[in-house]
Amino acid sequence: MNLFGRFLISSLLIGTWPTVYAADGQKIFAQGGQDPAAMACLGCHGADGKGVAAAGFPRLAGLPAGYLSKQLADFRSGSRQHAIMEPLAKAMSEEEIQAVSILLAGMPADPAPSVRRQQMSSDPAEKMALYGDWDRQIPGCVQCHGPGGGGVGEHFPPLAGQPASYLMAQLNAWRDGSRSNDPNQLMIGVAKSMTDAEVKALADYFANLVSQEVTR
């Protein structure tokens, strides 16, 4: 991001939070919050916020601010468990959570691959991703997470471009109960209906969707 962009975002933040101490999203992202336990995002999630696939650290750039702030709040409450993120989120102030969520939401992300739901699919993972398996009441992933898994609104985050190991960890977290912060328990039932093999295949499918698009 260039200087002008940074200036724009800080002006926005000052405009949004005029009465409280103006938490600087960019500073939190790059250097951490006031409490030293609130470590800088970029250490794990990358300088561009796009995550580190090899380590399974998810992309945050371009995710909806409402989704990000809810996750941080849920790490604090324990409805989403994670050894590193729980203490980190607890060390952040409400203002810091809001500021960094808005910053991350505004950071550029790769566009969602344009995969249409039109063709019958013979590949089991693609079939599950696009159309689901209604014998087990599993909707297609993209029916909520949007075309190409690009995300819909602030409740259905993008799947496309997230590291396979991250997606797999989340589906398994829904299954073992270490993640229970889904609105209306929409994910728990779906995840529990899937087999281990399906969890892995779907995670690979969405992790690789972007590059597949290019080679097609």
Next chain:
Amino acid sequence: MKRLIPVLMVLGLGNAYAAKIAMQDQSQLKVPGSQAAPVFVAPAESELPDNAFGQMVRDGYALFVDTRRLMPEAVGNGMNCSNCHLDQGRMAHSAPLWGAYPMYPAYRKKNDKVNTFAERIQGCFQFSMNGKPPAADSAQMTALSVYSYWLANKAPIGVEAPGRGYPEVPQPAGGYDFKRGHQLYRTQCAICHGEQGEGQKIADDYVMPPLWGKDSYNWGAGMHRINTAASFIKHNMPLGKPGSLTDQQAWDVAAWINRHERPQDPRLVDGSIERTRLKFHANDGVNLYGHEINGVLIGKGVD
């Protein structure tokens, strides 16, 4: 609520007059109850032949799933066929195509004639998709019919198969309540369909369909009936959690959804809501068209 009393009376008297006044239903066909377990199994996609017929099935499938994008001239709102027929027309109790195809041709009071299956689909385009139906002999209509025929492969002709349609959910003894319906809508439906029933879009395409307003089904669609919407909701919603609502909840939330304005009934008689109500809605299940709620006339339509 006072204005609902006539509706309830009509319902109560429905049986007594059944012999004289045929219900202006979506269809004169009956829907087996949900207690009748579906037995029909539609053919697997892997069984589809790799020939001209197979290609036509695939074409129909594409139109069925991505209707609005592929047929912009025929779809006047934000809906796809697959919004009301889950699992691409395969799912039991979600008006599956394998349950519908073998029942046509059939007489329909709705247009007072014997309808072919193509004419039945045209009805979907006119009302549920608030659009202009493609010609019965168009390539698109052929593709949709061929897809339906294929799904119904080996189904007996003229047999009301268990699982067809949306099994009727009986109206609760206490009727329905808008306030409870609104509350339920906010907690269970709004996450996908939006607080104002507006659905959710990515770019120009709806991912979750709008439930009222200009881009939703019109006042002539079967879904505008509270009883039909309650049946659909009970057996299909929320997505992936069918049967999770009580009958009462399904009716309450269906009433809340269907008290909102949507595109006008294309059969509008002489520009008069009252005449249209008398001709097409008075004996058409439980609906609010032409009624007044809290001093507001329902059925004015939106463009």
